[in-house]
Amino acid sequence: MTDKQSQDQAAIADIFARWAEANRTKDINAIIALYSEDICSYDAVGPLQFNGITEYRAHWEKCLPKDAEMVVEMQTPVIRVSGHLGVARFLIRCGMRQEDGTEQASWMRASYHLEKQANQWRIAHEHFSVPFDFDNGAAQFGLEP
Incomplete structure (x- = not known):
């Protein structure tokens, strides 16, 4: 691996750290700043896909809980970089925690495609x-890594 690839991997790892922190603090602007204008997301919450930053921002605004704490626990991402393209994968536990400690959170799979645009x-x-x-077709929310 070259020094450039190592630097790019570190920059991408930083994106995920910032993404997790922005989720925990419910900072919609910090979340959205990490995405490309033409983001395509296949979120675990429907519809099937979101296209473009405006549509995806509206989804985030709807999904961030007003009266609950965000739960975001990520495994260390596996990151690969080649030129201006990067991919990453990891398991993530996310959801929300009510004031009484009740959680609605589960482990999921996450995969990402990143692009270097204007050196970012x-x-x-x-x-x-x-x-x-x-x-039986039922979601398996109780799985652990």
């Missing part, structure tokens, strides 16, 4: 998914 890494595509039981 941006998230161009993300995909969150929850595994499901093949026999």
Whole structure:
């Protein structure tokens, strides 16, 4: 691995650290600043896809809880970089915690495609998914890494 690739991997890892912190603090502007204008997201929450920063921002505004704490626990991302493109994958536990300590959170799978635009890494595509039981079609929210 070259020094440039190591620097790019560190910059991408920093994006995920900033993304997690912005989620925990519910800072919508800090979240959205990490995405490309033409973001395509396959979020775990429907619809099937979100296209463009305006549409995705509206989704974030709807999904961030007003009266609950965000739960965001990420495993260390596996990051690969080649030129102006990067990919990453990790398991993430996310959801919300009510004031009484009750949580609605589960582990999911996350994969990302990033692009270097104007010398800055941006998230161009993300995909969150929850595994499901093949026999009954039910989401498997109780899985642990």
